[in-house]
Amino acid sequence: MKTINHWINGQFRDIPPERVGPVYNPATGEQTAQVAMAGPREVDEAVSVAHKAFQDWRNFSLTRRQNIMFAYRELITRHRHDLARALTAEHGKTIDDALGEVQRGLEVVEFACNIAHLLKGAFSEQVSRSVDTYTVRQPLGVAVGITPFNFPAMVPMWMFPIALACGNTFVLKPSEKDPTPAGMNAELLAEAGLPDGVFNVVHGDKEAVDALIGHPDVAAISFVGSTPIARYIFEQGSRNGKRVQALGGAKNHMVVLPDADMDLAADAAVSAGYGSAGERCMAISVVVTVGDAADRLLPRMRERLTDLVVGPGDSEGAQMGPLITAEHRDRVVGYIDAGEQEGARLLDDGRGFVREGHENGYFVGPTLFDQVTPDMSIYRDEIFGPVLSVVRTETYEEAIELVNTNPYGNGTAVFTNDGGAARKFQAEIEVGMVGVNVPIPVPLAFYSFGGWKNSIFGDHSIYGPDGVHFYTRPKVIISRWPDPIHRGVDLGFPQNI
Numbered sequence: 001m002k003t004i005n006h007w008i009n010g011q012f013r014d015i016p017p018e019r020v021g022p023v024y025n026p027a028t029g030e031q032t033a034q035v036a037m038a039g040p041r042e043v044d045e046a047v048s049v050a051h052k053a054f055q056d057w058r059n060f061s062l063t064r065r066q067n068i069m070f071a072y073r074e075l076i077t078r079h080r081h082d083l084a085r086a087l088t089a090e091h092g093k094t095i096d097d098a099l100g101e102v103q104r105g106l107e108v109v110e111f112a113c114n115i116a117h118l119l120k121g122a123f124s125e126q127v128s129r130s131v132d133t134y135t136v137r138q139p140l141g142v143a144v145g146i147t148p149f150n151f152p153a154m155v156p157m158w159m160f161p162i163a164l165a166c167g168n169t170f171v172l173k174p175s176e177k178d179p180t181p182a183g184m185n186a187e188l189l190a191e192a193g194l195p196d197g198v199f200n201v202v203h204g205d206k207e208a209v210d211a212l213i214g215h216p217d218v219a220a221i222s223f224v225g226s227t228p229i230a231r232y233i234f235e236q237g238s239r240n241g242k243r244v245q246a247l248g249g250a251k252n253h254m255v256v257l258p259d260a261d262m263d264l265a266a267d268a269a270v271s272a273g274y275g276s277a278g279e280r281c282m283a284i285s286v287v288v289t290v291g292d293a294a295d296r297l298l299p300r301m302r303e304r305l306t307d308l309v310v311g312p313g314d315s316e317g318a319q320m321g322p323l324i325t326a327e328h329r330d331r332v333v334g335y336i337d338a339g340e341q342e343g344a345r346l347l348d349d350g351r352g353f354v355r356e357g358h359e360n361g362y363f364v365g366p367t368l369f370d371q372v373t374p375d376m377s378i379y380r381d382e383i384f385g386p387v388l389s390v391v392r393t394e395t396y397e398e399a400i401e402l403v404n405t406n407p408y409g410n411g412t413a414v415f416t417n418d419g420g421a422a423r424k425f426q427a428e429i430e431v432g433m434v435g436v437n438v439p440i441p442v443p444l445a446f447y448s449f450g451g452w453k454n455s456i457f458g459d460h461s462i463y464g465p466d467g468v469h470f471y472t473r474p475k476v477i478i479s480r481w482p483d484p485i486h487r488g489v490d491l492g493f494p495q496n497i
């Protein structure tokens with residue numbers, strides 16, 4: 001059995017791990033590898049190496065750091081198909097979807113290629129006689145990334161390119177469910193010229209995470225995952241004096257007004273609801289229809305569902321793959337059972353979906369509920385599967401109120417042809433990322449990504465300008481140079497005259 005080991009100080013650790021966890025191919029249900037599970041010893045080794053490497057790396061010129069990012073960008077482009085295949089083999093998403101994930105990560109690398117410009121400070125000459133003042137942004141030290149299973153390449157790439165380009169060193173703790181892309185990225189960074197110890201990977205679970213968030217030499221923690229763990233990381237990390245950004249789960253609503261282009265809305269709802277089998281933090285999981293919109297939208301959605309091809313991510317024509325684990329599949333099926341029992345109308349039932357030749361794969365077919373109400377568990381909880389709920393409202397105000405009272409606030413969308421209605425939505429909706437006739441409004445790399453409410457803990461969104469701010473701290477300098485005038489001792493408060 002292949003063992004996926006930690007990457008520390010520029011190489012895969014060659015000591016056999018004391019503890020391992022299984023890695024599966026979700027399309028077949030077979031175990032394909034075992035992954036090392038770090039404890040405090042391995043975490044301390046990685047953090048110490050990164051802490052030592054920081055002293056040198058922070059003094060690399062901006063140009064050299066940028067050049068490494070440019071070289072890394074080229075290597076990712078060249079190896080994107082390898083990354084996509086590895087990703088599909090452990091996550092299950094389709095190859096096309098995996099390639100899209102790599103591309104969205106690559107955009108952050110491209111943003112980091114511009115770090116010399118992004119780190120420019122401000123300068124004011126002659127604020128007082130012979131006195132100038134200026135600002136610089138300096139790296140923090142060892143930054144840690146703790147990432148979820150659903151984007152094993154992209155989410156880490158939201159973090160480390162900017163952290164590294166800013167002059168920090170990095171320890172990544174990827175999801176133990178699909179660990180291979182992290183090691184591949186480590187190898188590509190090394191090939192791009194990144195010095196040993198600047199980027200490290202430790203695999204594992206809560207034990208590794210707790211050792212990381214408690215380690216005295218860790219300066220900052222970026223977390224992306226579910227809301228309960230995000231809250232825990234934020235609270236523990238902050239208590240330990242770390243800078244923390246922790247992005248959590250979601251329940252994204254798509255509001256469809258009666259004047260919307262119903263074909264556009266149906267395409268969007270099906271794509272955003274079932275893409276990646278619903279395992280996206282920006283997936284649409286609730287469609288909120290206003291007035292009679294549902295009667296025209298639902299037949300169009302169901303028509304599209306009949307054509308949807310579900311199968312192994314690397315099979316010809318597959319549009320939707322399996323779920324990540326058998327436990328997760330059972331959990332999703334449990335929600336479909338509960339929705340039915342709680343009185344929602346089950347229009348399309350994905351339970352019992354079997355793909356010939358892949359009977360042990362973790363598949364659930366696309367599932368659609370109508371007449372869902374806010375008290376039902378399929379509405380309240382993040383299901384993270386191919387289950388879409390339609391909630392019908394009488395008025396637009398009611399729809400907005402529903403979105404605003406939901407405890408999550410990651411992404412949302414409105415579908416309408418009325419500019420005034422769209423403008424009202426963007427002004428009043430209490431959600432961090434908003435789409436107007438766009439179902440998955442993931443910001444480009446030169447903006448920042450972050451939800452509101454229970455979808456984020458901490459003051460910084462991730463990547464983009466917020467990423468640069470998160471991974472650096474500002475310093476203001478006031479200098480008198482040269483100053484030929486000696487005024488003697490003066491205990492009065494300095495005035496800018």
Ligand code: NAD
Nearest residue numbers: 147148149174175205206209225226229247248249250281
């Ligand atoms: P998860 O919270 O179970 O795991 C995330 C990370 O935390 C993993 O590295 C895992 O090993 C670690 N972890 C798990 N349990 C832990 C514990 N008890 N203590 C310490 N660490 C622990 O999330 P997941 O199932 O891997 O990913 C899916 C979730 O991530 C969904 O809720 C999804 O919405 C969310 N997500 C959010 C965003 C966003 O940008 N807001 C993006 C992607 C995914």
